[in-house]
Amino acid sequence: MSEMLPGTRIQRKNRRIILRAALEVFSRHGFRGSTVDQIAAEAGLSKPNVLYYFDSKEAIHETLLTDLLGTWIAPLREIDPAGDPQEEILAYVRRKVQMSRDFPCESRLFANEILQGAPRIEGFIRGELKTLVDEKARLIRAWAASGRINDLDPYHLIFSIWALTQHYADFDAQIRMLRDDDSEPLDGAEAHLLMLFRRLLAP
Amino acid sequence: MSEMLPGTRIQRKNRRIILRAALEVFSRHGFRGSTVDQIAAEAGLSKPNVLYYFDSKEAIHETLLTDLLGTWIAPLREIDPAGDPQEEILAYVRRKVQMSRDFPCESRLFANEILQGAPRIEGFIRGELKTLVDEKARLIRAWAASGRINDLDPYHLIFSIWALTQHYADFDAQIRMLRDDDSEPLDGAEAHLLMLFRRLLAP
DNA sequence: GTCTATAGTCTGATAGAC
DNA sequence: GTCTATCAGACTATAGAC
Known part of the structure; x- marks a missing residue:
């Protein structure tokens, strides 16, 4: 449950934004067909910033x-x-x-x-x-x-x-x-x- | 219709083998999620050989x-x-x-x-x-x-x-x-x- | 026709400045 | 926390030997 994870309010908010964006991308193109770049663009963040909140592309997908x-x-x-x-x-x-x-x-x-x-x-x-x-x-x-x-x-x-x-x-x-x-x-x-x-x- | 394309008997046979293998791979992983390597392995051919019979990965998918x-x-x-x-x-x-x-x-x-x-x-x-x-x-x-x-x-x-x-x-x-x-x-x-x-x- | 080698590009992930 | 820059590996596609 991502809502119960530790972190500041802004951390939890950015994690939610990333998960929402990743859901949009993964649901269309599948895991292999999706890129961190696409997720970052959809979330309005930079690629390294996305990977600051999640260890890896795999970790985002697993959370979803x-x-x-x-x-x-x-x-x-x-x-x-x-x-x-x-x-x-x-x-x-x-x-x-x-x-x-x-x-x-x-x-x-x-x-x-x-x-x-x-x-x-x-x-x-x-x-x-x-x-x-x-x-x-x-x-x-x-x-x-x-x-x-x-x-x-x-x-x-x-x-x-x-x-x-x-x-x-x-x-x-x-x-x-x-x-x-x-x-x-x-x-x-x-x-x-x-x-x-x-x-x-x-x- | 791939059956009507020109070519020798062995050419048509190899094209059929590649299409059969590609269908297996694409149907599971989607276009972006599939690699020419996977298709070649499934077909029992080398990667360049697959791309000898089809111009590109895209061309294989389009034919299918x-x-x-x-x-x-x-x-x-x-x-x-x-x-x-x-x-x-x-x-x-x-x-x-x-x-x-x-x-x-x-x-x-x-x-x-x-x-x-x-x-x-x-x-x-x-x-x-x-x-x-x-x-x-x-x-x-x-x-x-x-x-x-x-x-x-x-x-x-x-x-x-x-x-x-x-x-x-x-x-x-x-x-x-x-x-x-x-x-x-x-x-x-x-x-x-x-x-x-x-x-x-x-x- | 089929192979090995490799060019060129994309992608996941990290380093380091701010 | 967020950015730019960049590395290492994977990928498509081609060159060239045989």
């Missing part, structure tokens, strides 16, 4: 990824076993749509990482994420067994939610080029996705 | 992208206005699943390009692809108006098909890490996706 993972996993964790099955899953879809709206760069940073084979977050995926996904998959299976939602493979259901919601952040460039109006694609998408999952989940 | 776009657009083009609406769309989903199965690297190459803002294929997307998508969107709207399928936004329907099918190629690394068995994720996915779209399209 680590900060991201907690945020990334939260919406799934919030699914409540005590709630109404259909409403809980639809609320999860809404939270994921909101994430694509509020954190498109974070979504692309994550996508870039997975596209590359997830070398830096393999531990997170096989550990924390897998434990949580397995737990929620058991919950969804139990809900299906009780007949309250359609009986479908819980893993493919979760993958479908990820695919559909993250697509609007990750493939944003393509979607905007294919649309005539300049309205936010996600506004129409939310209603579409909720309708889709309502139909899919109906017993 | 150009070759890809035709393949990429074909499944959508095949949707037949004269066919049964639901069956035509489900057949399209099947073709897209097959693409993720047969051409996962091509899918990731495309994803990498879009993530970066689609700088190299903006013309293709705004031109050829948009024309085709608009045409098929009108067709789907007409089908919905006739009451033969559920009335939904045709653009979001198409985006949903892209998101769900390509996810299994692009996020393959994550999906495999989250599964216990070593069966092909796409085998179960195809049945799941067909069920999903059958429910979504039902009038």
Whole structure:
């Protein structure tokens, strides 16, 4: 958590500026495709100054990824076993749509990482994420067994939610080029996705 | 089309080997993140030899992208206005699943390009692809108006098909890490996706 | 056609003045 | 803390021997 690191107020502020700039750059070009120069320009600082606040380009990237993972996993964790099955899953879809709206760069940073084979977050995926996904998959299976939602493979259901919601952040460039109006694609998408999952989940 | 370029049999063969290797490398690390050294190693050739067959790293990447776009657009083009609406769309989903199965690297190459803002294929997307998508969107709207399928936004329907099918190629690394068995994720996915779209399209 | 050697450029990181 | 200057290594691309 970069907010809790020691340092003066100006130090913490500059670290935040650099992280924000680096997120913009890394999310577009990936780790290898990004340069410290680009990050510095985006942050409005000199290259040596960026490397004064972080030990290395790698350290900036690692900080971003680590900060991201907690945020990334939260919406799934919030699914409540005590709630109404259909409403809980639809609320999860809404939270994921909101994430694509509020954190498109974070979504692309994550996508870039997975596209590359997830070398830096393999531990997170096989550990924390897998434990949580397995737990929620058991919950969804139990809900299906009780007949309250359609009986479908819980893993493919979760993958479908990820695919559909993250697509609007990750493939944003393509979607905007294919649309005539300049309205936010996600506004129409939310209603579409909720309708889709309502139909899919109906017993 | 690289197959139609002039040259001896061995020249065409080496060009194919290089393109195959470059596809593997570019699809994982993006253009900037890939090196000619990596491509040469993957192809089993020396670095200068690779640059004997292609003018530059950029030229290899451009050849790959150009070759890809035709393949990429074909499944959508095949949707037949004269066919049964639901069956035509489900057949399209099947073709897209097959693409993720047969051409996962091509899918990731495309994803990498879009993530970066689609700088190299903006013309293709705004031109050829948009024309085709608009045409098929009108067709789907007409089908919905006739009451033969559920009335939904045709653009979001198409985006949903892209998101769900390509996810299994692009996020393959994550999906495999989250599964216990070593069966092909796409085998179960195809049945799941067909069920999903059958429910979504039902009038 | 394929190699070794290398030119020229870019990039990550550091030194040292202020 | 921030800058200019710069080094060391990696990278694309080419020259030239064979």
